[in-house]
Amino acid sequence: MRTVFFGTPELAVPCLAAIAAEHDVTAVVCQPDRPKGRGKTLVPPPVKVWAVEHGIPVHQPAKLNDGAFETWLRDQAPEICGIAAYGRLLKQPILDVPEQGWLNVHPSLLPRYRGPSPIQTAILNGDKTTGVTIMRLTLEMDAGDILLQEEVAIRDHDTSASLSERLAERGAALLAQGFGLVASGQAVFTPQDPDRVTYCRLFEKEDGRIRWAEPAAAIHNLVRAAIPWPVAHCALQGEVFRIHRTEPVESSAAAPPGTVVAVEADRMVVKAGEGAVAVLTIQAPGKRALPMADFLRGRPIEVGARFEDL
Numbered sequence: 001m002r003t004v005f006f007g008t009p010e011l012a013v014p015c016l017a018a019i020a021a022e023h024d025v026t027a028v029v030c031q032p033d034r035p036k037g038r039g040k041t042l043v044p045p046p047v048k049v050w051a052v053e054h055g056i057p058v059h060q061p062a063k064l065n066d067g068a069f070e071t072w073l074r075d076q077a078p079e080i081c082g083i084a085a086y087g088r089l090l091k092q093p094i095l096d097v098p099e100q101g102w103l104n105v106h107p108s109l110l111p112r113y114r115g116p117s118p119i120q121t122a123i124l125n126g127d128k129t130t131g132v133t134i135m136r137l138t139l140e141m142d143a144g145d146i147l148l149q150e151e152v153a154i155r156d157h158d159t160s161a162s163l164s165e166r167l168a169e170r171g172a173a174l175l176a177q178g179f180g181l182v183a184s185g186q187a188v189f190t191p192q193d194p195d196r197v198t199y200c201r202l203f204e205k206e207d208g209r210i211r212w213a214e215p216a217a218a219i220h221n222l223v224r225a226a227i228p229w230p231v232a233h234c235a236l237q238g239e240v241f242r243i244h245r246t247e248p249v250e251s252s253a254a255a256p257p258g259t260v261v262a263v264e265a266d267r268m269v270v271k272a273g274e275g276a277v278a279v280l281t282i283q284a285p286g287k288r289a290l291p292m293a294d295f296l297r298g299r300p301i302e303v304g305a306r307f308e309d310l
Contacts, residue, residue, distance in 0.1 A: 001100070001183050002026060004078045010046040011164055012084040014172035015105055017050065019082050023179060025056055026076050031087055032060045065091050073097045080182060082175060083137055092139055102137035103178050105171040107164070109133060109149055111197040114142035119167065120160050120207075121200035123225040126217060129153055130163070132171040134178040136189060145189035147181065148174045157245075159227035209310050210234040212258035216248035216275035231283070234258070235308040236301075244281035244289045251276030258307040263300075266293040270307055 001023050005016050008030045019025060028051040033042040044052075051058050061069045070093050080100035095102060108118035109131040115121075122130040131151040136144035150170055154163060181187040208230035210219055223232040223246045231242040253261040255271045262269035267278040283289040284299065 001079045001179065002077060003098075003179075004029060004073065004076050004081050005047075006030070006081060006083040006086040006090075007047045008045045008087050009085050011107075011168045012047050012086070012105075013050050014168045015082065015084040015175050016047055018172040018176040019179060020054065020056065022176060023183075026078065027057045027059055029059045029061070029086070032062060064088060064094065070094050070097065080179065081137075082179065084171065084175070089141075090137070095137060095139065100182050103147065103175060103182070104135050104137040104142075104144065105175050106133045106135060106142055107131075107167040107171065109151065110135060110142060110146060111192040111194070113198055113200045115200040115202075117200045117203035119163055120203045120225040122154060123158065123160060123163065124221050126221050127154055130167070132167055132174055134171075134174045135192075143192060145191050147178050147187055147189050150174055157224070157247075159224045161228045205230040208232050210243065210307070211309050212270065212307060213273040213309075216251075216272040216277045219272055219277050220246050220248045233310065235310050236305065239285050240310065241285070241307070242283040242289070243279055244283060246280060247278045248272075249276050249278045256306065258309070260301060260303055260305045260307070263296065263303055266291065268292055268296070268301060 003019060003023050003025055004027050005019055005025050006029045007016055016028065028047060030045045030047045033044045035041065036043045048058050073094060074097055078098045081098045081102045083102055084105040108122065110133040113121055129151050131149055133146055134148040135146045138144040152166060152170055208226040210222065210232050223243050226232040227244065231244065233240055233242045249269060251261060251269065251271060253271055255261050257271055257273050259271045260268055261271050261276060267280050269276050269278050280292055281289050282292060282295050
């Protein structure tokens with residue numbers, strides 16, 4: 001089928017590749033290049049990089065709803081559009097352009113976790129499973145009828161980064177399958193159950209703050225959810241430290257939350273509101289993240305030191 005693909009981050013690249021392998025992708029639409037680094041150099045999004053490398057035209061509109069973009073999209077004459085993590089809302093005149101509508105990839109088992117942070121939220125909540133949904137794109141966020149779903153296990157030490165990679169791979173395969181069903185006229189869409197809808201909000205930098213009065217399991221889940229951004233963080237001796245890897249452990253130590261209750265060869269145990277957290281990888285200000293054993297060789301931390309909430 002003739003299609004235009006919408007997507008921006010690395011998460012969307014496998015989906016684009018899967019569609020381009022079997023269908024006529026006439027163009028890719030992604031967000032504009034963004035300035036990064038100290039020099040504020042403009043950096044293209046990963047979807048653009050992949051498209052350029054494979055000879056697919058790229059369109060990066062600054063505005064979507066002034067009529068000009070709708071005209072451009074109609075000129076592409078797509079039979080269907082695919083979208084994965086594009087990052088901008090599309091209004092009805094644009095949604096009406098492709099005759100076969102839009103197929104959207106969402107990294108949760110809808111109707112659970114409609115919204116912008118389903119991967120982080122699933123990990124934060126300690127869920128053991130999540131999944132991928134292929135659905136029709138509608139004006140209401142993540143509310144379209146479902147075509148395909150697949151469950152994916154959340155591993156004990158999955159981070160948002162590692163889980164995103166697996167969901168992207170499965171989402172790409174499901175999206176390609178969905179395109180095939182639409183092309184063959186065999187697609188069957190099922191409305192979402194409104195009684196089972198839950199929502200998640202945008203994951204922000206503030207959400208990376210460790211609160212040591214929380215249970216150890218909740219702190220461990222936060223550390224996992226905050227990788228690769230914003231990375232879980234707290235204060236020690238007036239400096240901000242980032243915690244990259246942990247595991248919850250039992251502790252009967254009588255100490256305030258945030259207190260270092262044990263320092264071992266390869267980990268530092270910090271008291272939580274319930275239990276304790278073994279810190280396995282840590283990052284000092286202005287330094288790279290280090291395994292705890294390497295960190296302690298250069299900067300010893302004594303039992304009784306206390307991490308503070310920011």
